[in-house]
Amino acid sequence: MNLKKIASAVKSSFAPTIPVMTGYLFMGAAFGILLQSKGYNFLWSGFMAVVIYAGSAQFVAAELLSKAFNPLNAFLVILMVNARHIFYGFSMLDKYSGMGKIRPYLVFSLTDETFTVLYSAQPPQGLSQKAFYLCVSLMNQIYWVIGCIAGGAAGSALPINPRGIDFVMTALFVAIFADLLREKQNRVPAAVGVFASVLCLFIFGAENFLIPAMLLMALALTVLKKPIERLAAKYE
Template identity: 55%
Template sequence: MQEKIKAFKVAFPYTLPVMTGYLFLGMAFGILLNSKGYHFGWAILMSVFIYAGSMQYVAINLLTIAFNPLNAFIMTLMVNARHLFYGLSLLGKFGESGRKKPYLMFGLTDETFSILCASNPPPGVDRGWFMFFITVLNHSYWIIACALGGILGSLVSFNTRGIDFVMTALFVVIFLEQWKSQKQHAPALIGIGASVLSLLVFGPANFIIPSMILIILVFTLLRRPLENLTSLETTDKLEEVG
Protein backbone atom coordinates (compact mmCIF):
# COMPACT_ATOMS: atom_id res chain seq x y z
CA MET A 1 0.00 0.00 0.00
CA GLN A 2 2.84 2.38 0.84
CA GLU A 3 4.37 2.05 -2.61
CA LYS A 4 0.99 2.83 -4.20
CA ILE A 5 0.51 5.96 -2.10
CA LYS A 6 4.05 7.07 -2.88
CA ALA A 7 3.52 6.53 -6.61
CA PHE A 8 0.21 8.41 -6.49
CA LYS A 9 1.80 11.42 -4.79
CA VAL A 10 4.58 11.53 -7.39
CA ALA A 11 2.24 11.05 -10.36
CA PHE A 12 -0.42 13.57 -9.37
CA PRO A 13 1.54 16.80 -10.10
CA TYR A 14 2.34 15.57 -13.61
CA THR A 15 -1.37 15.32 -14.40
CA LEU A 16 -2.41 18.81 -13.28
CA PRO A 17 -1.88 20.43 -16.73
CA VAL A 18 -3.95 17.61 -18.25
CA MET A 19 -6.71 18.21 -15.71
CA THR A 20 -6.88 21.86 -16.79
CA GLY A 21 -7.02 20.98 -20.47
CA TYR A 22 -9.50 18.13 -20.03
CA LEU A 23 -11.81 20.39 -18.04
CA PHE A 24 -12.48 22.49 -21.15
CA LEU A 25 -12.21 19.71 -23.73
CA GLY A 26 -14.45 17.33 -21.83
CA MET A 27 -17.03 19.98 -21.04
CA ALA A 28 -17.09 20.98 -24.71
CA PHE A 29 -17.76 17.36 -25.65
CA GLY A 30 -20.53 17.02 -23.07
CA ILE A 31 -22.16 20.24 -24.27
CA LEU A 32 -22.00 19.16 -27.92
CA LEU A 33 -23.42 15.72 -27.15
CA ASN A 34 -26.25 17.25 -25.14
CA SER A 35 -27.02 19.65 -28.00
CA LYS A 36 -27.82 16.56 -30.11
CA GLY A 37 -30.40 15.45 -27.57
CA TYR A 38 -28.37 12.93 -25.56
CA HIS A 39 -28.55 12.72 -21.76
CA PHE A 40 -25.33 13.44 -19.86
CA GLY A 41 -25.27 9.77 -18.84
CA TRP A 42 -24.25 8.95 -22.40
CA ALA A 43 -21.31 11.33 -22.09
CA ILE A 44 -20.17 9.42 -19.00
CA LEU A 45 -20.54 6.01 -20.65
CA MET A 46 -18.68 7.11 -23.77
CA SER A 47 -15.88 8.57 -21.65
CA VAL A 48 -15.55 5.41 -19.58
CA PHE A 49 -15.61 2.86 -22.40
CA ILE A 50 -14.40 4.76 -25.49
CA TYR A 51 -12.06 7.28 -23.86
CA ALA A 52 -10.77 8.78 -27.09
CA GLY A 53 -11.29 12.53 -27.16
CA SER A 54 -11.03 13.10 -30.89
CA MET A 55 -13.04 9.97 -31.74
CA GLN A 56 -15.74 10.91 -29.23
CA TYR A 57 -16.14 14.21 -31.05
CA VAL A 58 -16.41 12.33 -34.35
CA ALA A 59 -18.87 9.90 -32.77
CA ILE A 60 -21.28 12.77 -32.15
CA ASN A 61 -21.69 13.15 -35.91
CA LEU A 62 -21.89 9.37 -36.39
CA LEU A 63 -24.79 9.24 -33.93
CA THR A 64 -26.78 11.72 -36.02
CA ILE A 65 -26.58 9.79 -39.32
CA ALA A 66 -27.69 6.35 -40.48
CA PHE A 67 -25.69 3.58 -38.78
CA ASN A 68 -22.93 2.26 -41.04
CA PRO A 69 -20.56 -0.15 -39.22
CA LEU A 70 -17.96 -0.18 -42.00
CA ASN A 71 -17.87 3.60 -42.19
CA ALA A 72 -17.56 3.82 -38.40
CA PHE A 73 -14.68 1.31 -38.40
CA ILE A 74 -12.75 3.13 -41.14
CA MET A 75 -13.34 6.50 -39.50
CA THR A 76 -12.12 5.18 -36.13
CA LEU A 77 -9.01 3.71 -37.77
CA MET A 78 -8.22 6.98 -39.52
CA VAL A 79 -8.73 9.14 -36.44
CA ASN A 80 -6.85 6.90 -33.99
CA ALA A 81 -4.16 5.40 -36.23
CA ARG A 82 -1.55 7.46 -34.40
CA HIS A 83 -2.04 5.23 -31.34
CA LEU A 84 -0.21 2.46 -33.21
CA PHE A 85 2.94 4.54 -32.86
CA TYR A 86 2.22 5.39 -29.24
CA GLY A 87 1.86 1.73 -28.31
CA LEU A 88 4.98 0.60 -30.18
CA SER A 89 7.14 3.24 -28.54
CA LEU A 90 5.97 2.26 -25.03
CA LEU A 91 6.22 -1.53 -25.34
CA GLY A 92 9.37 -1.54 -23.23
CA LYS A 93 7.93 0.53 -20.39
CA PHE A 94 4.59 -1.29 -20.38
CA GLY A 95 6.36 -4.64 -20.23
CA GLU A 96 7.27 -3.88 -16.61
CA SER A 97 3.70 -3.13 -15.50
CA GLY A 98 2.34 -6.67 -15.00
CA ARG A 99 -1.43 -6.91 -14.59
CA LYS A 100 -1.78 -3.16 -15.08
CA LYS A 101 -0.69 -3.45 -18.71
CA PRO A 102 -4.18 -3.93 -20.29
CA TYR A 103 -5.52 -0.78 -18.64
CA LEU A 104 -2.39 1.19 -19.52
CA MET A 105 -2.92 0.20 -23.15
CA PHE A 106 -6.59 1.15 -23.04
CA GLY A 107 -5.97 4.47 -21.29
CA LEU A 108 -3.17 5.66 -23.58
CA THR A 109 -4.17 9.08 -24.90
CA ASP A 110 -2.15 11.88 -26.49
CA GLU A 111 -1.71 13.64 -23.16
CA THR A 112 -0.86 10.50 -21.19
CA PHE A 113 1.61 9.44 -23.88
CA SER A 114 3.27 12.84 -23.70
CA ILE A 115 3.70 12.58 -19.91
CA LEU A 116 4.96 9.00 -19.99
CA CYS A 117 7.54 9.83 -22.65
CA ALA A 118 8.78 13.01 -21.00
CA SER A 119 8.96 11.86 -17.37
CA ASN A 120 10.36 9.06 -15.26
CA PRO A 121 9.60 8.24 -11.62
CA PRO A 122 12.30 9.12 -9.09
CA PRO A 123 14.33 6.33 -7.47
CA GLY A 124 12.28 4.29 -5.04
CA VAL A 125 8.98 4.78 -6.90
CA ASP A 126 7.53 1.80 -8.77
CA ARG A 127 7.34 2.62 -12.49
CA GLY A 128 4.26 0.46 -13.06
CA TRP A 129 2.21 2.21 -10.39
CA PHE A 130 3.56 5.59 -11.50
CA MET A 131 2.28 5.00 -15.04
CA PHE A 132 -0.97 3.53 -13.74
CA PHE A 133 -1.83 6.54 -11.60
CA ILE A 134 -0.99 8.99 -14.38
CA THR A 135 -3.32 7.05 -16.66
CA VAL A 136 -6.18 6.62 -14.20
CA LEU A 137 -6.02 10.24 -13.03
CA ASN A 138 -6.20 11.54 -16.59
CA HIS A 139 -9.07 9.17 -17.33
CA SER A 140 -10.93 10.38 -14.24
CA TYR A 141 -10.51 14.03 -15.23
CA TRP A 142 -11.97 13.29 -18.64
CA ILE A 143 -14.99 11.43 -17.27
CA ILE A 144 -15.78 14.16 -14.75
CA ALA A 145 -15.36 16.97 -17.30
CA CYS A 146 -17.60 15.26 -19.86
CA ALA A 147 -20.26 14.69 -17.22
CA LEU A 148 -20.09 18.34 -16.15
CA GLY A 149 -20.41 19.46 -19.76
CA GLY A 150 -23.45 17.26 -20.30
CA ILE A 151 -25.11 18.55 -17.15
CA LEU A 152 -24.28 22.17 -17.98
CA GLY A 153 -25.58 21.72 -21.51
CA SER A 154 -28.91 20.50 -20.17
CA LEU A 155 -29.25 23.56 -17.95
CA VAL A 156 -27.99 26.35 -20.20
CA SER A 157 -28.43 26.94 -23.92
CA PHE A 158 -25.18 27.31 -25.91
CA ASN A 159 -24.24 28.25 -29.45
CA THR A 160 -22.00 25.25 -30.20
CA ARG A 161 -20.70 26.46 -33.55
CA GLY A 162 -16.92 26.03 -33.73
CA ILE A 163 -16.59 24.48 -30.28
CA ASP A 164 -15.15 21.25 -31.71
CA PHE A 165 -12.03 23.17 -32.77
CA VAL A 166 -10.69 22.70 -29.24
CA MET A 167 -9.31 19.27 -30.25
CA THR A 168 -7.28 20.78 -33.09
CA ALA A 169 -5.92 23.41 -30.72
CA LEU A 170 -4.94 20.69 -28.22
CA PHE A 171 -3.00 18.70 -30.82
CA VAL A 172 -1.08 21.82 -31.83
CA VAL A 173 -0.14 22.50 -28.20
CA ILE A 174 0.99 18.89 -27.65
CA PHE A 175 3.14 19.01 -30.78
CA LEU A 176 4.77 22.27 -29.71
CA GLU A 177 5.49 20.92 -26.22
CA GLN A 178 7.07 17.79 -27.67
CA TRP A 179 9.11 19.92 -30.08
CA LYS A 180 10.40 22.12 -27.26
CA SER A 181 11.26 19.18 -25.01
CA GLN A 182 13.42 17.41 -27.62
CA LYS A 183 16.71 18.53 -29.16
CA GLN A 184 16.44 16.19 -32.14
CA HIS A 185 13.50 17.11 -34.37
CA ALA A 186 14.05 14.57 -37.16
CA PRO A 187 11.07 12.33 -36.17
CA ALA A 188 8.73 15.32 -36.00
CA LEU A 189 9.95 16.64 -39.35
CA ILE A 190 9.47 13.20 -40.91
CA GLY A 191 5.91 13.10 -39.61
CA ILE A 192 5.16 16.58 -40.96
CA GLY A 193 6.73 15.84 -44.34
CA ALA A 194 4.91 12.52 -44.76
CA SER A 195 1.59 14.09 -43.75
CA VAL A 196 1.96 17.05 -46.13
CA LEU A 197 2.96 14.75 -49.01
CA SER A 198 0.01 12.43 -48.36
CA LEU A 199 -2.33 15.41 -48.09
CA LEU A 200 -1.23 16.68 -51.51
CA VAL A 201 -1.50 13.24 -53.12
CA PHE A 202 -4.63 11.80 -51.50
CA GLY A 203 -6.56 14.90 -50.42
CA PRO A 204 -7.95 16.01 -47.03
CA ALA A 205 -10.47 13.16 -46.75
CA ASN A 206 -8.09 10.25 -47.31
CA PHE A 207 -4.57 11.26 -46.30
CA ILE A 208 -4.34 10.00 -42.69
CA ILE A 209 -3.85 6.26 -43.28
CA PRO A 210 -1.40 6.72 -46.20
CA SER A 211 0.59 9.18 -44.10
CA MET A 212 0.75 6.67 -41.22
CA ILE A 213 1.98 3.96 -43.58
CA LEU A 214 4.56 6.31 -45.09
CA ILE A 215 5.81 7.33 -41.64
CA ILE A 216 6.23 3.67 -40.63
CA LEU A 217 8.19 2.95 -43.82
CA VAL A 218 10.48 5.94 -43.35
CA PHE A 219 11.08 5.16 -39.68
CA THR A 220 11.85 1.54 -40.58
CA LEU A 221 14.36 2.56 -43.26
CA LEU A 222 15.98 5.19 -41.06
CA ARG A 223 15.83 3.25 -37.82
CA ARG A 224 19.59 3.12 -37.21
CA PRO A 225 20.30 6.83 -37.90
CA LEU A 226 17.36 7.87 -35.71
CA GLU A 227 18.51 5.61 -32.87
CA ASN A 228 21.98 7.16 -33.12
CA LEU A 229 20.46 10.64 -32.86
CA THR A 230 18.51 9.57 -29.78
CA SER A 231 21.65 8.11 -28.22
CA LEU A 232 23.53 11.35 -28.83
CA GLU A 233 20.72 13.37 -27.21
CA THR A 234 20.71 11.08 -24.17
CA THR A 235 24.49 11.41 -23.85
CA ASP A 236 24.25 15.20 -24.04
CA LYS A 237 21.62 15.25 -21.27
CA LEU A 238 23.77 13.04 -19.03
CA GLU A 239 26.76 15.31 -19.61
CA GLU A 240 24.64 18.36 -18.71
CA VAL A 241 23.49 16.69 -15.49
CA GLY A 242 27.03 15.64 -14.69
Protein backbone atom coordinates in the same frame (compact mmCIF):
# COMPACT_ATOMS: atom_id res chain seq x y z
CA MET B 1 -2.87 -2.22 -0.16
CA ASN B 2 -4.76 -0.58 2.71
CA LEU B 3 -6.65 2.72 2.62
CA LYS B 4 -3.87 4.78 4.15
CA LYS B 5 -1.36 3.47 1.61
CA ILE B 6 -3.76 4.20 -1.26
CA ALA B 7 -4.34 7.75 -0.03
CA SER B 8 -0.62 8.42 0.19
CA ALA B 9 -0.01 6.90 -3.28
CA VAL B 10 -2.72 9.11 -4.79
CA LYS B 11 -1.37 12.17 -3.00
CA SER B 12 2.22 11.69 -4.17
CA SER B 13 1.17 10.93 -7.78
CA PHE B 14 -1.11 13.96 -8.03
CA ALA B 15 1.45 16.64 -8.98
CA PRO B 16 2.45 15.31 -12.42
CA THR B 17 -1.23 14.90 -13.33
CA ILE B 18 -2.21 18.54 -12.63
CA PRO B 19 -1.74 19.75 -16.24
CA VAL B 20 -3.63 16.71 -17.49
CA MET B 21 -6.41 17.34 -14.98
CA THR B 22 -6.89 20.90 -16.20
CA GLY B 23 -6.77 19.84 -19.83
CA TYR B 24 -9.08 16.86 -19.42
CA LEU B 25 -11.71 18.76 -17.47
CA PHE B 26 -11.70 21.49 -20.14
CA MET B 27 -11.47 19.19 -23.16
CA GLY B 28 -13.91 16.69 -21.64
CA ALA B 29 -16.42 19.48 -21.01
CA ALA B 30 -15.95 20.72 -24.59
CA PHE B 31 -16.66 17.18 -25.78
CA GLY B 32 -19.75 16.87 -23.55
CA ILE B 33 -21.12 20.16 -24.91
CA LEU B 34 -20.38 19.14 -28.51
CA LEU B 35 -22.01 15.72 -28.08
CA GLN B 36 -25.00 17.32 -26.38
CA SER B 37 -25.37 19.64 -29.38
CA LYS B 38 -25.62 16.49 -31.58
CA GLY B 39 -28.50 15.19 -29.43
CA TYR B 40 -26.68 12.87 -26.99
CA ASN B 41 -26.93 13.75 -23.29
CA PHE B 42 -24.41 13.51 -20.43
CA LEU B 43 -25.06 9.78 -19.92
CA TRP B 44 -23.69 9.21 -23.42
CA SER B 45 -20.65 11.43 -22.91
CA GLY B 46 -19.94 9.73 -19.54
CA PHE B 47 -20.33 6.26 -21.06
CA MET B 48 -18.04 7.13 -23.96
CA ALA B 49 -15.44 8.56 -21.55
CA VAL B 50 -15.41 5.23 -19.69
CA VAL B 51 -15.33 2.79 -22.62
CA ILE B 52 -13.57 4.76 -25.39
CA TYR B 53 -11.42 7.17 -23.36
CA ALA B 54 -9.70 8.92 -26.28
CA GLY B 55 -10.04 12.65 -26.90
CA SER B 56 -9.66 12.88 -30.66
CA ALA B 57 -11.60 9.63 -31.24
CA GLN B 58 -14.52 10.89 -29.17
CA PHE B 59 -14.65 14.19 -31.05
CA VAL B 60 -14.69 12.29 -34.34
CA ALA B 61 -17.25 9.88 -32.83
CA ALA B 62 -19.56 12.83 -32.05
CA GLU B 63 -19.44 13.63 -35.77
CA LEU B 64 -20.06 10.00 -36.77
CA LEU B 65 -22.99 9.66 -34.35
CA SER B 66 -24.74 12.62 -35.95
CA LYS B 67 -24.65 10.94 -39.38
CA ALA B 68 -26.22 7.79 -40.86
CA PHE B 69 -25.40 4.44 -39.19
CA ASN B 70 -22.24 3.01 -40.75
CA PRO B 71 -20.47 0.75 -38.21
CA LEU B 72 -17.65 -0.48 -40.46
CA ASN B 73 -16.80 3.08 -41.46
CA ALA B 74 -16.84 4.14 -37.78
CA PHE B 75 -14.45 1.31 -36.84
CA LEU B 76 -12.03 2.07 -39.69
CA VAL B 77 -12.07 5.85 -39.21
CA ILE B 78 -11.26 5.45 -35.51
CA LEU B 79 -8.49 2.95 -36.30
CA MET B 80 -6.95 5.64 -38.49
CA VAL B 81 -7.54 8.50 -36.05
CA ASN B 82 -5.97 6.47 -33.22
CA ALA B 83 -3.28 4.75 -35.26
CA ARG B 84 -0.69 7.01 -33.62
CA HIS B 85 -1.33 5.18 -30.32
CA ILE B 86 0.45 2.18 -31.84
CA PHE B 87 3.67 4.13 -31.61
CA TYR B 88 3.08 5.09 -27.97
CA GLY B 89 2.62 1.40 -27.25
CA PHE B 90 5.93 0.64 -28.93
CA SER B 91 7.61 3.20 -26.68
CA MET B 92 6.09 1.70 -23.49
CA LEU B 93 6.82 -1.97 -24.23
CA ASP B 94 9.75 -2.11 -21.81
CA LYS B 95 8.23 0.07 -19.09
CA TYR B 96 4.99 -1.93 -19.01
CA SER B 97 6.60 -5.38 -18.84
CA GLY B 98 6.27 -6.86 -15.35
CA MET B 99 3.14 -4.84 -14.49
CA GLY B 100 1.13 -8.04 -13.89
CA LYS B 101 -2.60 -7.68 -13.35
CA ILE B 102 -2.75 -3.93 -13.94
CA ARG B 103 -1.04 -4.16 -17.35
CA PRO B 104 -4.28 -4.55 -19.36
CA TYR B 105 -5.68 -1.38 -17.77
CA LEU B 106 -2.42 0.53 -18.33
CA VAL B 107 -2.54 -0.46 -22.01
CA PHE B 108 -6.24 0.42 -22.33
CA SER B 109 -5.72 3.87 -20.78
CA LEU B 110 -2.58 4.85 -22.75
CA THR B 111 -3.74 8.25 -24.06
CA ASP B 112 -1.40 10.87 -25.53
CA GLU B 113 -1.32 12.69 -22.19
CA THR B 114 -0.90 9.64 -19.94
CA PHE B 115 1.87 8.46 -22.26
CA THR B 116 3.60 11.84 -22.02
CA VAL B 117 3.43 11.91 -18.20
CA LEU B 118 4.47 8.30 -17.66
CA TYR B 119 7.20 8.43 -20.30
CA SER B 120 8.82 11.53 -18.82
CA ALA B 121 8.02 11.57 -15.05
CA GLN B 122 9.75 9.42 -12.42
CA PRO B 123 7.82 7.79 -9.54
CA PRO B 124 7.97 9.94 -6.36
CA GLN B 125 10.12 8.75 -3.41
CA GLY B 126 8.69 5.73 -1.62
CA LEU B 127 6.21 4.81 -4.34
CA SER B 128 6.66 1.78 -6.58
CA GLN B 129 6.65 2.26 -10.33
CA LYS B 130 3.59 0.01 -10.54
CA ALA B 131 1.55 2.04 -8.03
CA PHE B 132 2.63 5.29 -9.71
CA TYR B 133 1.64 4.09 -13.18
CA LEU B 134 -1.75 2.89 -11.92
CA CYS B 135 -2.48 6.09 -9.96
CA VAL B 136 -1.58 8.41 -12.84
CA SER B 137 -3.48 6.34 -15.43
CA LEU B 138 -6.60 6.01 -13.29
CA MET B 139 -6.67 9.62 -12.05
CA ASN B 140 -6.32 10.88 -15.61
CA GLN B 141 -9.30 8.83 -16.74
CA ILE B 142 -11.36 10.01 -13.76
CA TYR B 143 -10.67 13.66 -14.73
CA TRP B 144 -11.77 12.89 -18.27
CA VAL B 145 -14.99 11.15 -17.18
CA ILE B 146 -15.87 14.03 -14.84
CA GLY B 147 -15.20 16.60 -17.60
CA CYS B 148 -17.29 14.74 -20.18
CA ILE B 149 -20.25 14.31 -17.83
CA ALA B 150 -20.08 17.92 -16.61
CA GLY B 151 -19.95 19.27 -20.18
CA GLY B 152 -22.85 17.08 -21.24
CA ALA B 153 -24.91 18.18 -18.24
CA ALA B 154 -24.03 21.89 -18.47
CA GLY B 155 -24.41 21.90 -22.24
CA SER B 156 -28.10 21.16 -21.87
CA ALA B 157 -28.50 23.99 -19.35
CA LEU B 158 -26.36 26.74 -20.90
CA PRO B 159 -27.74 28.78 -23.81
CA ILE B 160 -24.29 28.98 -25.45
CA ASN B 161 -23.83 28.68 -29.21
CA PRO B 162 -21.37 25.75 -29.53
CA ARG B 163 -20.45 26.44 -33.14
CA GLY B 164 -16.69 26.27 -33.48
CA ILE B 165 -16.04 24.57 -30.14
CA ASP B 166 -14.64 21.51 -31.91
CA PHE B 167 -11.65 23.70 -32.82
CA VAL B 168 -10.37 22.81 -29.33
CA MET B 169 -9.11 19.54 -30.86
CA THR B 170 -7.21 21.35 -33.62
CA ALA B 171 -5.77 23.74 -31.03
CA LEU B 172 -4.56 20.83 -28.87
CA PHE B 173 -2.71 19.23 -31.78
CA VAL B 174 -1.25 22.57 -32.90
CA ALA B 175 0.00 23.30 -29.37
CA ILE B 176 1.59 19.85 -28.98
CA PHE B 177 3.05 20.15 -32.48
CA ALA B 178 4.55 23.55 -31.65
CA ASP B 179 6.17 22.02 -28.54
CA LEU B 180 7.65 19.17 -30.59
CA LEU B 181 9.05 21.62 -33.15
CA ARG B 182 11.09 23.27 -30.43
CA GLU B 183 13.35 20.18 -30.41
CA LYS B 184 15.55 20.40 -33.50
CA GLN B 185 15.74 16.63 -34.08
CA ASN B 186 11.93 16.52 -34.41
CA ARG B 187 11.75 18.93 -37.31
CA VAL B 188 12.48 16.50 -40.16
CA PRO B 189 9.92 13.86 -38.99
CA ALA B 190 7.38 16.65 -38.35
CA ALA B 191 7.92 18.09 -41.83
CA VAL B 192 7.56 14.60 -43.32
CA GLY B 193 4.22 14.22 -41.51
CA VAL B 194 2.80 17.54 -42.70
CA PHE B 195 4.13 17.23 -46.24
CA ALA B 196 2.90 13.63 -46.75
CA SER B 197 -0.53 14.57 -45.36
CA VAL B 198 -0.97 17.69 -47.50
CA LEU B 199 0.22 15.84 -50.61
CA CYS B 200 -2.17 12.92 -50.02
CA LEU B 201 -5.00 15.33 -49.16
CA PHE B 202 -4.62 16.91 -52.61
CA ILE B 203 -4.33 13.56 -54.40
CA PHE B 204 -6.89 11.41 -52.54
CA GLY B 205 -9.26 14.02 -51.11
CA ALA B 206 -10.48 14.71 -47.56
CA GLU B 207 -12.26 11.38 -47.05
CA ASN B 208 -9.48 8.99 -48.11
CA PHE B 209 -6.12 10.61 -47.46
CA LEU B 210 -5.17 9.31 -43.99
CA ILE B 211 -4.10 5.77 -44.84
CA PRO B 212 -2.02 6.70 -47.92
CA ALA B 213 -0.52 9.54 -45.87
CA MET B 214 0.50 7.14 -43.06
CA LEU B 215 2.01 4.69 -45.54
CA LEU B 216 3.90 7.46 -47.32
CA MET B 217 5.12 8.77 -43.97
CA ALA B 218 6.35 5.35 -42.82
CA LEU B 219 8.11 4.91 -46.17
CA ALA B 220 9.73 8.36 -46.11
CA LEU B 221 10.87 7.95 -42.49
CA THR B 222 12.36 4.55 -43.35
CA VAL B 223 14.24 5.96 -46.34
CA LEU B 224 15.42 8.92 -44.25
CA LYS B 225 16.41 6.79 -41.21
CA LYS B 226 20.16 7.37 -41.55
CA PRO B 227 20.12 11.19 -42.01
CA ILE B 228 17.47 11.59 -39.28
CA GLU B 229 19.52 9.55 -36.82
CA ARG B 230 22.65 11.47 -37.77
CA LEU B 231 20.85 14.77 -37.06
CA ALA B 232 19.42 13.42 -33.78
CA ALA B 233 22.90 12.39 -32.62
CA LYS B 234 24.21 15.85 -33.52
CA TYR B 235 21.54 17.71 -31.51
CA GLU B 236 21.51 15.48 -28.42
